[in-house]
Each structure stands twice: as C-alpha cells, then as structure tokens.
Amino acid sequence: MKRMIGAMVLGGLLTGCVLLSPPESENPANAPASPQTQQRQGAPSAPSGTQSAPPAGASVPAPPEQQAPQQRTFTLGAAATSLVGAAHAQEQSRNFGLAQETLERALGIEPHNPLVWIELGRENILAGNPTQAYGMGRKALYLASGDPHAQASAWELIAASLRAQGRNDEAYVAEEKAVRLSPREN
C-alpha cells in the first residue's frame, strides 16, 4: 500500500513537471500536412540572440490549458553590443540623434531583441522624446515575453517615460511591476 501511495505521489509530481514543460512536437495526424503546421508548434522558439533556459522546476504549476511562455534570457549579439557601445559613446558627447541612428542599426540586426528597444527608448528619454520612449517600452515588453529581467527593464523604461511626462501615478505602478519581476538585491 505504501509503495502504491509512493508511486502515486511520484506520478503526481512527474505529471506536474511534464505539464509545466513545453509540449513535445505534436504532429496532427489528420491535419493537412504543410510546412507551416509542421513548423508552428506551441510557444515560439527562442529567436536568435536569446538563450533558452531549461524549464524551471517551479513549485506552482500553471493552469494546464495555459501554455506558459517559454523562459528565455535575451542577450545582445557581438554586432549589436558593438553598436550599443558606440551609441553610449555618442550619448556621452550628447549627440543623441547620432546615438539613435546607431541604435537603429542595431535594431536592423536584432529587430526582435527587447534589449535594443530598451536602449533606443532610453536614448529617446535623453533626447526629450518621452512619448516615443513609452512606445518603445511597450514594444520591448511585448517582445520580452518569457524573460522576467528584460520585462523588468521594459517596465523601468515605461516608468521613466511616464515620469518624464508627469504621469507619476502610472509611473509608480510601472515601477512596482518592474520590482516585482526583478527584485533588486540589497
């Protein structure tokens, strides 16, 4: 009996783990075979410039029908890193317009990387365009799905852009979201 209960508990835990993991490649037997149906399965795969983290053994399982966004960690590639560095140097010499152009080049290389959008949004705040920075923050947040750190940075950008517009209450809420996603270490 004990062994049976043990097996059930183990089975339950394993079931929970599997439910949390991204689905296996499923090939609908009676769906029309097409490259598109073969390709698009479950959550989107990690784009270039991201590193897929292994599914974490989280203790709170997500609702089974909800396919949680794949955990990802966005990083910048070498080319984008170089351009972001150049933009920072241009920013130091207060050439914000040039810095934006440089960051747009980085965006051409990694258009789906939220980190580049965050950099561009930050540059817009410095250049006195908080409305644009807000749009870029929202865009970064959309792209950062699955990466809490990138999401937190996006919320920080949104908060800063709201503050720059004098929308302090909304900025406070955005800051709270940033902190919740990526608590700062004391």
Place this chain on the structure above:
Amino acid sequence: MLLAGLLGCGAYIYYLNLVVTHRFEGLRWTLPAHVYAAPVDLYAGLNFSPMQLEHELQRLSYHRVVDLEHPGTYRLTGDRIDVALRAVQFADGSRPASVLSVTFGPAGIQDMRDSTGREVPVTRLDPLLIGSLFPIDGVDRIVVTPQEVPPLLPAALKAVEDRSFDTNRGVDPLAILRAVWVDLRSHRYQEGGSTLTQQLVRSYFLSNRQTMGRKVREAIMAISLASHFSKTDLMNAYINEIFLGQDGNRSIHGFGLASEFYFGKPLAELDLPQIATLVAIVRGPTYYDPRRHPQRTLARRDLVLQILAQQRVINAAQAQDAQRQPLGVTTGASGAYYPAYLELVRRTLQRDYPERELTEAGLRIYTSLQPRAQELAERSLDTQLQVLDKRHHRRDAKLEGAVVVTSPQSGDVLAIVGARQADFDGFNRALDARRSIGSLVKPFIYLTALETGRYNAATVIQDQPVSIKLANGRYWRPENFTRRNYGPVPVVRALAESLNDATVGVGMDVGLDKISGTLQHFGLEHAPDQVPAMLLGAIDISPLEVAQLYNGLADGGFRTPLRAVQAVVSADGKPLKAFPLQVSQVAPTADVYQVETMMEQVMTHGTGVPAMRILPPGLVTAGKSGTSSQDRDSWFAGFSGGNLAVVWVGYDHYQPTGLTGSEGALPVWAHLMASLGTPPLELPAPEGVTQTWIDYLTGMAAQPGCAGAVPVQIAVPTGTQVPPMPGCGGATTVGRLFDRAGQLLHRLTH
C-alpha cells in the same frame, strides 16, 4: 562713327568681361539631390554566403581582382573575401578607405577582420546611389574635386580637344582660322576648333546655337576667362560642367556623374580605356552614345587612344592593350533606377523642403530601400503577370500590378514597384492607385470584435444569408464567393475562408464606427464611409496605405509610420534632418496575437493555401487575400518574421480580371517571399492568451489525432472554455490533462 563703333565694341567687351568674371567667380553649380539605398550591414553571424556578398559587391561596382589594387576591388580566396572598401559618406558619418577580410562558415559570415588582423564586429558596405532629384531643366551632375580626378583625364582632354590649352589665352586663333576656312568652303558650319575654355563658355554661359555672333561672344568670353582664372580652375570647371549624355529627361553633366552613369563607379577608379571612352563621348554625346552606338563609340575611343599614344600621353603598348578591351559600359541606362521609390522619397521630402532646395542644393538623401528586395519584387511581379496574362488574356488591356515590401519592426519601406515595367517613370500604382481592398479589411473587423471581449477565434458564428436595409430604403444582400452558406462556423474559419456573410454579421454586431476607428488607429488616413459595404472592403486606398495598415498587424499591434527616408545630409556632410523610428501601440497585443494566429490559418487552411506550394518548407507566414466586386482588384497582404509584402493586381481601367486575390496577387506575393530569404514568423505569445487546438470546421475542442476532426492551433484568451467535439474527449483543459498523462505513461513504460 568709327569712334562710336569702337566705343560700342569696347563697352560690349567690358560687359562680357564683367559677366564672365562675376559669374565664374561665384561659380556654383545647381547640384541635384543624390539618393542612396540603405547600406548592407555585415557582421559575424549574418546568414550571408560568399556568393551573396559578391553579388552585393558587384551591385556596388566592385571588381574582382587577383591582388587587391585600389578601393573598389575584392578578391575571393577559398572561403574568404577580401574587400578594398571605398571611402564613403553615410548619413551618420564617413568611413575612410579600408580593407576588410570576411571569412565564411556553414552558417554564413563567421569572422571579419581589418588589415591589421583586428576583429571587426560590424561594418557597412557602401550605400548604393539609386538616383537623383534634379531640377526641371533635368541637369544632373556629381561634382568632383581635382584630387578625385585621375591625372590621365585632363591630359587626355588636352591631347584630344585642345593641345594648346596650357599656353593659349582662351582661344586658338590658328584653330579658329582653320575652322572658318572649312566652314566658308562648305557654306555651312562644319568645324569648331574650339578650345576647352570656349567649350566651357558655351556650356556655362551660352546657348548651343551655332552662329557667327555667338562664336564671337564665345571667343571674347573665353579670352576674358583665361585672363582672370588659372588653368587648373578652368580644367576643373570643364570636368564638372560639360554635357556627356542624356537619360530620358535627365542630362548627364560632368565626368563625375558620367563615370557613374556609364561605368557604375567613381571617376577615380576608371582605367585607361574607360577614360578614353568618356573623352570620346565629349565630341558628341548623342552621336557617340556607347549604349546606342557601341561600334561607333568604340572606333572613336580607339582613335582617342591612338592620339594619346601619338601625343605621348601613353605609350603604344598601353594604347594597343586598351584597344583590345571592350567598352565595358553597364547594361542599364543606370545601374539602379527605381522611379517608384524615388517618387515616394520626393513626396516625403516635399513636406519639409521647397522644390529648389531639394533639387539644387546637393542634398544627400539616405533611404530605407533594399536593392535586393526591390529587384526581387520587380521580378516577381513581372514574371507572374506574364503567366497570368497568358491565362487570362484580354486584347484590350494588360494586367498591371504594384508591390510594397516593408520591415514591420522598423517601418522601413524596403521596396516599391509601381508598375510591371518597373523602370518606367509613369503612373505609380503603389502610391496613387486607390482601389477597393475587398477582404483585406476582414482582419480588422475580427480584431475589433475580439476587442469587445465577446468573440474569440473559436467563437461559433452564423454564416447565413444577410439582408441589411440601407439608408435609401433598398436592401443590401451580400453573398459568399461560393454563393453558398456554411451555417455555424468558428471565427477562425470565417476569416481563413473569407466568408462574407459571416463577417458582415460580426461587423454589424460590433459596429461600423468601431471598425472604422480600428482602421484609423492602424493608419488609415481618412475615415471610410460608414456603410455596410465597408465590411466587405469598399474602401479605396493605395497599396502603400494597405502596407501601413498591415504593418501594424505584422508588428503585434504597434503602429510604426512607414518611412522611405532615414536622413538628409547637406552637400558638405552636415546632418540636416533625421527621420527617427517612431512606434506607438494601437491595439492590445493579446488581441492582435489571436488575429495573427488566425491569419496563419489563412495560409494553411484558407485562401492562402496555394502559396504553400511555393514557399520553402518551414517558412511560417500569415496573410489575407482580398478581391473586390467583379474581380476588379486582386490583393494579397502577408508577413513573415522579417517582412511584410502587399501585392495588388488589376487593370487600370477597372475591367474585371477574373482573378481572386488567391489567383492573381498571391502567386506574386508567394514567389517574392520565397526568394527574399525572410525568417519565419515567430510571434511572442503575450500574457493573457493560450494556444489551443480546435476542430477547424466546428470550432469545438479537438486535439490532434481526434478522428473526424480537422485540428488547428489557435490562440484564445486564457480561461476560455471551448466545448469538446463529440468523441474527442472532454473540454480542452481535460483533454490536455489526458494527453499529458498519456505521454507520461508512454515515457514511463518505454
């Protein structure tokens, strides 16, 4: 009387002297604006083959050599390409001439180094000159400094056109006397005998009328010029001023532009036979047009080379070697000519710049144009329209078309094709053809419906006959394309198969004003007439405006104003105006995500299916077809992970084409997308939505493998309960649990 005559002559000479010195001192050519394509960024990791890089280099008129000689050359060694990059001016700065070594691996560019072996993380190729915005008189030129002129050119000009240039005082009396004698004997103007200074005077100050009076004026002014200015100044002015060809309504002035026009490269890079060809053309740019009269021009060039050898400018061996070379002019009237795109550039800048400044101030305009995308778009349209013309032949008209390609994330307009004959500067359909968009409006209707919270992709709606009483008391009774109704269908199917009656039902329920609002948020410039026919796309807009609307869909509900111009720089390299990227959210990402997922089903189960035979395996796309009433307009708009393309096909005079969107525009779109090398669509799933499987026909929950079901994956708001398909297990939640448990059991037992 004699005194009066002398005084009059003196006054006239004094007047001409004043004119010459005043105008020449302040010599400032009207400089057309030069327009450049977006430069290609190179970096390690770019999926670029050696062949692709070589193609890009050749587009920029780089020449393959064995040993790198000078900027504008490259060499190919195994899996490495060494490029001697030219010094160039970008919108955000300049780059000196430098050497770049690019090493390729299986996945593309593996490594880039400079001449010292230092790693180069990212660099740009030259921006391709794609045209000029020139004034109404059509004068186009590229001004060169004396340092940019190969020394052989002035030497050759002197040897062939004016041997006494260094010593004469603007005129060569012996040459004039000889010319007068020849003219008198033949009773007509036959020989000129003009010095280079006289030719300069004629081109800069006078008309081309060949009268004795003008010859006298020309001589006086030439003497005046020669007495006031140095020979170096005169030669430089001549090299920049002289007329050297005609390209439609555009006059090619100066050797700088002529070099680009005939050989596609800067003047400094021309070799001996090419310099000789340009010197040959001076004698008569129309008569010695190397493209229209190659044999005649070749003979004249060889004569020029012979004269150069006789005059010891070059040696005999050099002349003979050069005479063995072909003319080597580029095939097109100009290497890259995209009139439809240039028109968008002109219109963009007309808002900020008066015409005169735009066409005479020597502005450098940097655009978003991607030459490769442009060429592929032109080719796809032309090739497919030829196929369609054969199938749907009309004697009285030829099918026309337009294509717009964008990069959804940045809003950059990468390509515009305004006609099937893309290099003809005529009616620009991409910008100016306002045509009914048909079912292209449907994604916006369903997006508006989703935003109400009362619909999702699995919601079952009724596809049944619709009858709507109009304001004039008449009834509007739209029909499906197949003229039959399908009863209860899920929203995803209604969109994928473009069911008119089902969509009109949803649209009327949601409200025309709300749908109009959605369209305007996405970039529709003018509010459409709020009549029921709007729900079937009775909205007349251009392909460019459609691209603006769909760009927002392709970009997750973010509106980015499309831009053709990125920056304007003054003639001396000073940044004048930038067009920075702008972005604003115009719809909830969760709702747009659901619509995008449904538009993927258009490609796999709906009207986009024919594209799947053309698209490469694995290229996930989403799109929508559109057909206006009586098949007058055939549309397709769709996107991948990197590009949006909008295609329109139809007749200019609104005759029915007999083509639906799937039959006319879709093949053009699919061939274009297949050739672009664009990445697959990979949408980031936003919070608040869940992907689930339903039966495409009934909208009920049905996992893959469920007998009798056509399972499709859609996105619905998290927590949505989709009723189960009979015989397919429980609702989605339960079904998934069973599936997962089954998988687990399978793993444990195998």
